[in-house]
Amino acid sequence: MTEHSLVQTLRRNLHAHPVPAEGADAAVLIAIFCADEPEVLLTRRPAHMKSHAGEVAFPGGKREPADPHLTVTALRESEEEVALPRASVEVIGALKPARAKSGIRVLPVVGLVHGEPDIVGNPEEVESLFRVPLRFFFEP
Secondary structure, eight states: OOHHHHHHHHHHHHTTSOOOSSSOSEEEEEEEEOSSSOEEEEEEOOTTOSSSTTOEEOSEEEOOTTOSSHHHHHHHHHHHHHOOOGGGEEEEEEOOOEEOTTSOEEEEEEEEEOSOOOOOOOTTTOSEEEEEEGGGGGOO
16 A cells, blocks of 8 residues: 555545544644655653653644634644644544543544645644654554
């Protein structure tokens, strides 16, 4: 399966799973950069954080009262944490919510990032940024 076909498969499979507006306390963005070899953006949280210190994570966070939809939460948090412009992300669906160690329900929103926007980690929330080939998540 080529990288391009992985993105096509994700798009096709997630089409049947639109992002729910409710059902989670937080949302993260699984940001897939659509390069020759698609890559997923990950962050490492700083050691000084109260929760999830030093962990590798997707950008995201808790839903705020002003967020009308969990998609907005994922995109807003990604913009705040890594300066990823909302306009660069095409949301293609969501995975099932999961429970974080803290007990909150987190909705993973999947989005394709078009182009190569300049991203930079907010030092209050991100120690480092890195990208992993999408194919890595499909290998045993």
